[in-house]
Amino acid sequence: MLSALLDSIKSELGTRGFLVGSVFPMAMFAIVNGLLVTRVWPSAQAWVTDLDSGDKTLLAAAGLAALLVASYVLSALASAILETFEGRHWPLTWLRGPLHRVQLAKLRDLEGRYNDNVVALGELIRGIDGSRLAGSIEHGWGDVLYAARQAGSLKKASDSRFPTNGIPELNAVRRRREAGREIPKADLRAAVYALVPHLAVNKADGDREAPEAARALDAAYDEIHEAMYFARDRYQSERIRLFNLRKFHYPVDAGAHQEMSPIILAPTTLGNISRTTRSYAQNHYGFDLDVLWTRLQNALRSSDEFFRSLQDAKVQLDFFVACAWLAWLSTVAWLVLELLVVRSVRGFIMAGVAGPLVAMAAYSLACRACAVFADVMRTAVDLFRFKVLSDLHLPLPPGLEEERVAWRDLANVMGYLNLRQADGGPISVTYKHGA
Amino acid sequence: MGRRRTTRSPGARTTFWTVALGAWAACLAAGSLWITYHPRTAPADTPAVEGCRTAADKDGMRGFAATRALAVNHLVRQDDLDWSHPAGGAQRDDLLSRYLTCPAAANERVIAAETAPRPTIETPAGQVTIPFSLDGNPAAAAAINAGSTIDVFNGSIAIVRAATVLAVECRSGTTGDCAAILAVAPDDAPRLAAANPSTARVVMTKP
Numbered sequence: 001m002l003s004a005l006l007d008s009i010k011s012e013l014g015t016r017g018f019l020v021g022s023v024f025p026m027a028m029f030a031i032v033n034g035l036l037v038t039r040v041w042p043s044a045q046a047w048v049t050d051l052d053s054g055d056k057t058l059l060a061a062a063g064l065a066a067l068l069v070a071s072y073v074l075s076a077l078a079s080a081i082l083e084t085f086e087g088r089h090w091p092l093t094w095l096r097g098p099l100h101r102v103q104l105a106k107l108r109d110l111e112g113r114y115n116d117n118v119v120a121l122g123e124l125i126r127g128i129d130g131s132r133l134a135g136s137i138e139h140g141w142g143d144v145l146y147a148a149r150q151a152g153s154l155k156k157a158s159d160s161r162f163p164t165n166g167i168p169e170l171n172a173v174r175r176r177r178e179a180g181r182e183i184p185k186a187d188l189r190a191a192v193y194a195l196v197p198h199l200a201v202n203k204a205d206g207d208r209e210a211p212e213a214a215r216a217l218d219a220a221y222d223e224i225h226e227a228m229y230f231a232r233d234r235y236q237s238e239r240i241r242l243f244n245l246r247k248f249h250y251p252v253d254a255g256a257h258q259e260m261s262p263i264i265l266a267p268t269t270l271g272n273i274s275r276t277t278r279s280y281a282q283n284h285y286g287f288d289l290d291v292l293w294t295r296l297q298n299a300l301r302s303s304d305e306f307f308r309s310l311q312d313a314k315v316q317l318d319f320f321v322a323c324a325w326l327a328w329l330s331t332v333a334w335l336v337l338e339l340l341v342v343r344s345v346r347g348f349i350m351a352g353v354a355g356p357l358v359a360m361a362a363y364s365l366a367c368r369a370c371a372v373f374a375d376v377m378r379t380a381v382d383l384f385r386f387k388v389l390s391d392l393h394l395p396l397p398p399g400l401e402e403e404r405v406a407w408r409d410l411a412n413v414m415g416y417l418n419l420r421q422a423d424g425g426p427i428s429v430t431y432k433h434g435a
Numbered sequence: 436m437g438r439r440r441t442t443r444s445p446g447a448r449t450t451f452w453t454v455a456l457g458a459w460a461a462c463l464a465a466g467s468l469w470i471t472y473h474p475r476t477a478p479a480d481t482p483a484v485e486g487c488r489t490a491a492d493k494d495g496m497r498g499f500a501a502t503r504a505l506a507v508n509h510l511v512r513q514d515d516l517d518w519s520h521p522a523g524g525a526q527r528d529d530l531l532s533r534y535l536t537c538p539a540a541a542n543e544r545v546i547a548a549e550t551a552p553r554p555t556i557e558t559p560a561g562q563v564t565i566p567f568s569l570d571g572n573p574a575a576a577a578a579i580n581a582g583s584t585i586d587v588f589n590g591s592i593a594i595v596r597a598a599t600v601l602a603v604e605c606r607s608g609t610t611g612d613c614a615a616i617l618a619v620a621p622d623d624a625p626r627l628a629a630a631n632p633s634t635a636r637v638v639m640t641k642p
Contacts, residue, residue: 050518050527098451105447335466343474344606345467352463 017311021318022075023067029326030067036334040342074326078318081325085363086271099267107246107265108254114242121235123185128228141192141228148199149221160202160214169194170220173227182238183231191224248371251279270321270363273370277377286404287385291415299387300380310380313373320366327362331355395432474606487537487549497523498546499530501539506582508554508602509535516545534581534602554581554602554616562618564601569613571633576613579603584641585615587630594630595623597640 038045051059074081083089087099130140139147166174169191176183198217205211206218250272251263263279266272281287289296300307334351338344386396389406397403409427412418419427499516509515511530518527522544533550558564567587569576579585583600586593598617606612615637619627 047527098447098454101447102451109448339466339470343470344612345470346612348466348470349463352459352466356459 017315017318018071018075021078021315022071022322025319025322025326026071026074027067028323029330030063030070033330033333040337040344040347074322078322082270082274082318082321085268085321085324085366086274087267088271092268096267100265103250103265103267103269103272104254106269107250110242110246110250111254114239114246117235117239117242120182120185121232121239124188124228124232124235127185127189128232141188142225144196145192145199145221145224148196149204151200152198152202152204152217155201155203157203157205157207157210157214160205160211160217162198162202162213162217162220164212164216166216166220167191167194167198170224174223177227177230180234182234183227188224188228188231191227195220195224248276248374249273251275269367270370273367273374277374277381280378281381281385285381285385285400286407287381288407288411288415289381291411292388292407295388295391295414296380296384299384299391302384302387306380306383310373310376313369313376317366317369317373320362320369324359324362324366327355327359331359393431393433395430488546490540490543493544493546495523496544496546496548497521497525497529498544499525499527500542501545503541505535505539505545506580507535507538508556508581509539510554510580510603510605511535511545511550512577512580532605554604556601556616558601559599559618561620562599563621563624564616564618565624565627566604566614566616567627567630568632569603569615569637571631571635572637575637575639576603576605576615578642579615579637579639582641583639585617586638586640587627588636588638589630589634590636594626594635595619598623598627 038048048056048059080089084092087093087096092099126138128141130143131138165171169187173183173187173191176187199221202217203214204217204221205214206222207215210218249269250265252261252265261279261282263275263282266275278289281289300310331351334355335348338348338351385407389396392410394406394410397406409421409429412421413427413429421427499518499521502515502517505511505515511533513531516530521527525547529547530545530550533547533552534554535545535549536551536555537549539545539549556564569579575585579600581600581602584597585600586596587598588594595617598619601616601618604614604616617627
């Protein structure tokens with residue numbers, strides 16, 4: 001429903017939206033398929049070459065007209081094609097069960113990785129800072145290293161013995177740090193406790209005049225600290241990345257919650273990214289995009305710049321979705337042609353391998369474009385939802401709780417023609433008319 | 436509630452993609468087998484005329500002039516005939532990708548009635564005919580034709596020398612999926628049959 005409504009954004013773009021979203025992909029595939037036809041049937045090329053200039057002009061005009069008509073049909077089908085890739089129409093509905101399992105497995109895997117990352121980050125921070133749990137005190141690595149260094153500072157720098165090429169445990173940490181990979185707590189701990197005995201009996205001195213062993217020990221001391229902080233930041237960065245990936249690619253958690261929700265997991269990646277817009281608005285503000293989208297769209301027009309960026313994102317999404325659909329269509333057409341008419345094993349295999357690869361690449365790009373579009377849509381909800389209330393001559397809510405109730409009541413009244421609350425009482429709407 | 440490390444198995448994703456790719460590969464294999472056992476049938480043949488006409492006989496007939504001398508069983512390609520001057524409203528499709536049933540001298544008119552969709556192979560006395568795939572030699576496939584003579588090498592070792600090309604058969608178009616029908620000495624045939632066409636080198640010694 002929302003996908004079809006969203007198509008109205010593009011219609012306001014006029015020629016540009018039609019050109020980029022429909023004519024370009026159609027022309028691109030017409031040219032590629034035309035080249036393939038001339039390769040398989042050289043007589044077709046010969047036929048075109050033999051035409052006199054008048055016939056060629058006529059053929060070009062007819063081809064252009066056919067291209068425009070096909071592009072118009074493609075444009076009209078855009079929302080249906082998008083819904084198909086979202087898993088709402090056949091043939092994807094035939095595979096709904098297995099596809100849903102795949103999406104659920106991907107989501108569980110993502111949540112598992114996120115949880116592992118949070119656990120690893122917590123363990124690492126506990127290792128760096130230490131912890132004071134009931135009954136036990138665990139000193140932080142920084143404290144342990146500092147204490148060892150203090151003990152070693154009583155020694156003479158000239159007596160220091162430390163391998164200038166480092167110790168194996170620290171070298172392993174260094175390799176991971178240089179490569180920008182995560183450093184597990186166990187590796188860091190091993191490096192810290194391998195360095196401590198050296199620090200305790202040798203003086204670490206970074207002075208330029210100090211002996212080489214003392215300077216190497218000082219460098220190792222600095223290096224292990226830097227590696228600890230890098231490891232912490234690396235886990236933190238990965239945690240945020242995984243969190244965003246989960247929130248902006250899946251509309252729900254893998255496990256259902258006690259609160260009722262109208263949003264469930266879609267059977268395709270594109271479907272799930274698309275649903276994140278609805279889930280974001282619903283979960284954060286109780287804003288029902290299915291009901292309120294056209295009102296929000298009207299509010300969006302108050303900012304030409306923002307509305308244009310929303311249109312651009314939608315056109316980009318339509319372009320890649322059209323490419324993916326045309327790639328599948330061309331693949332099926334060529335497989336049938338090779339099988340029944342051309343009968344070339346090589347051509348059949350090439351169509352069967354190259355076609356799906358191109359289609360999957362286009363689908364992958366469509367998913368990326370959809371993620372961008374969904375992000376712009378979420379921003380639209382954030383920025384323009386109060387404008388919807390103003391346009392409807394309704395008072396602005398003082399807080400989030402009141403806002404959620406307001407949107408829920410509004411959706412009930414406007415979208416579902418339901419004038420009663422869940423407890424049976426009437427929904428009360430008070431207008432606020434401007435001066 | 437504290438978080439604990441989770442153990443994950445590939446499970447549904449791996450199964451799905453294994454089944455999907457396996458099913459697709461099976462469909463491609465089945466289609467390939469079907470094509471192999473159901474090759475393209477030749478278009479309806481133009482009834483061949485008994486004997487070959489002289490150049491004067493063909494003057495008033497529909498056709499195109501040969502750009503050079505063409506042997507019997509020559510597979511007609513783009514550069515064999517002068518397509519820019521069709522005689523009597525001749526169509527390129529009447530001749531392109533067909534085989535000559537009569538030889539034609541340079542500038543002599545070639546007519547559809549003296550072509551066939553398939554070559555007619557007559558094995559020279561004391562020799563055997565053997566097809567040799569030209570898939571690994573696209574340049575050779577485009578250059579050689581009936582009447583050519585070729586050498587076939589495996590690296591620097593000659594497999595067969597001076598083999599006469601009786602015809603070139605192509606599955607699609609005029610240069611794709613081609614095989615040369617060669618006339619060779621009986622002793623050369625097993626070596627040629629055992630040669631790997633994708634790695635063998637084909638050298639044309641006479642066009």
